[in-house]
Amino acid sequence: MARVTADRVEKTKRVLLEAARQVLTDEGFAGLSTRRVAEVANTQMSQIRYHFGSKEGMILALFEYMNAGLIKRQRQTFFNPSLRISEKWFLACDFLDEDIQSGYVRVFQELIAAGWSNPKIGDAVREALAQWHELLTALAQEAVEEHGDIGPFSAEAMGSLIACAFVGAEALILLGYEEQIHPVRKALRQVGETIAKLEDLQKERHSHAR
Structure with missing residues (x-):
C-alpha cells in the first residue's frame, strides 16, 4: 500500500511539473501562476x-x-571515449535544437531573468550553470590533452566561453534574432567543423610521423 501511495505521489508531481512547464513555455514567467498550472493539470x-x-x-x-x-x-555524451571532440560538439548542437523544441531553453532563460531579483531562483540557476560549466571544462581539458594548449586559454576559461556562446545563442534564438545575417546555430556548427578539420590534420600528421 505504501508503495502504491508513493508511486501515486510521484505521478501527481510529474503531472503538475509538466503542466508548469507547459504554462511557462506558452505564457512566460509572468503567466505562470498556481491557479493556471492547476487548470492545465x-x-x-x-x-x-x-x-x-x-x-x-x-x-x-x-x-x-x-x-x-x-x-x-x-x-553520457562528454565522457564517451568513443566520440571525438568534434562529434561531442555536434551532439551539443543537436541538443540545443532539441531543448528549444522541448521548451527547456525557454524555461531556463525565463528563470535566468527571474533569478536577478529572486535569490532562491538565482541560486538554482547558478548551480545548474556550475554543473554545466564543470562538464565543459572537462571537455576543454580533454582537447588540451589531445591537441595541446588552446592559445592563452585555460580549460576553465574555454569552458566559460563555450557556456557564454550557447547561453547567448539561446537568448538570441528565442528573441527571433536568428536570421540569414545572424546565423547563430550555423555558426556554432561551424566551430565543430573547424575542430573536425584540426582533428583530421593532427591525425594525418601522426600518420606521416610513423
Whole structure:
C-alpha cells in the first residue's frame, strides 16, 4: 500500500511539473501562476501547495526536474571515449535544437531573468550553470590533452566561453534574432567543423610521423 501511495505521489508531481512547464513555455514567467498550472493539470490548487508549498517551490522543483535529465545526457555524451571532440560538439548542437523544441531553453532563460531579483531562483540557476560549466571544462581539458594548449586559454576559461556562446545563442534564438545575417546555430556548427578539420590534420600528421 505504501508503495502504491508513493508511486501515486510521484505521478501527481510529474503531472503538475509538466503542466508548469507547459504554462511557462506558452505564457512566460509572468503567466505562470498556481491557479493556471492547476487548470492545465486539471486538479486543485491545494495539490500544488501540498507537493511544493508555494509557487516558488513549484518553479524550483520544475527546474530541477528538467535540468537533472539534461545534465545526465551531457555527462553520457562528454565522457564517451568513443566520440571525438568534434562529434561531442555536434551532439551539443543537436541538443540545443532539441531543448528549444522541448521548451527547456525557454524555461531556463525565463528563470535566468527571474533569478536577478529572486535569490532562491538565482541560486538554482547558478548551480545548474556550475554543473554545466564543470562538464565543459572537462571537455576543454580533454582537447588540451589531445591537441595541446588552446592559445592563452585555460580549460576553465574555454569552458566559460563555450557556456557564454550557447547561453547567448539561446537568448538570441528565442528573441527571433536568428536570421540569414545572424546565423547563430550555423555558426556554432561551424566551430565543430573547424575542430573536425584540426582533428583530421593532427591525425594525418601522426600518420606521416610513423
